[in-house]
Amino acid sequence: MQLPNEIFIPEIARLVNEGKQVVFTPTGVSMRPFIEGGVDNVTLVQPNDLQVGDIVLAEIQPQHYVLHRIYAMQGDNVTLMGDGNLVGTEHCSRSGILAKVTAIHSPKGQNKPLTRAWLWRHLKRSRRILLKIYRHTCI
């Protein structure tokens, strides 16, 4: 059953807030090449000890959610960007961060490496080419 985000994301946030780990399958291509939407599963926990490079579930506007990476934090302001996006960032406050990804699982049951993608975050100009190569070789 496919539920709209505005219904099931708050439920995920509630469970995470109770201290549970939640596994679900995100959709979309905005976190390529690290997360393949509709294929990979992610494990979410409470968003403690946030750092630049963490992948987080965030509410960037009322009932508008993204699972993107933290690219910058200044005080209470958090800047997010999808690894598979070429331009465009999102902003929210720290309280808008609902959960943090602690593991990425491939369909074969293996865990993908969870890095803070330092190099990838600094390769924005080359992303178009790298993502094109990824699409043609890995999907």
Place this chain on the structure above:
Amino acid sequence: MKVISGFALRPLGNEYLLIAESVELVNFNAMITLNESAAYLWRNVADKESFDEQTLADLLLAEYEVSPEQALADARKTIVSWQDAHLLTDC
């Protein structure tokens, strides 16, 4: 038979979600959803030490405008789906 304990029924849109509240890891990909009538049945047998298909049929008859035959058929379907989801155990 009886239902396995430790599940919470949460409304989610037009459906209801059965969440295993006792576990530390909740897998949304393996989540069990119930429609309104199944959720009604679940609520009414969750605390029962024992029930059978006639119990569910009687509950449906008490709440919905259905024939006894239809209620029994729906009760049987519900039990099969709960058994398939490993939600039932012997008393």
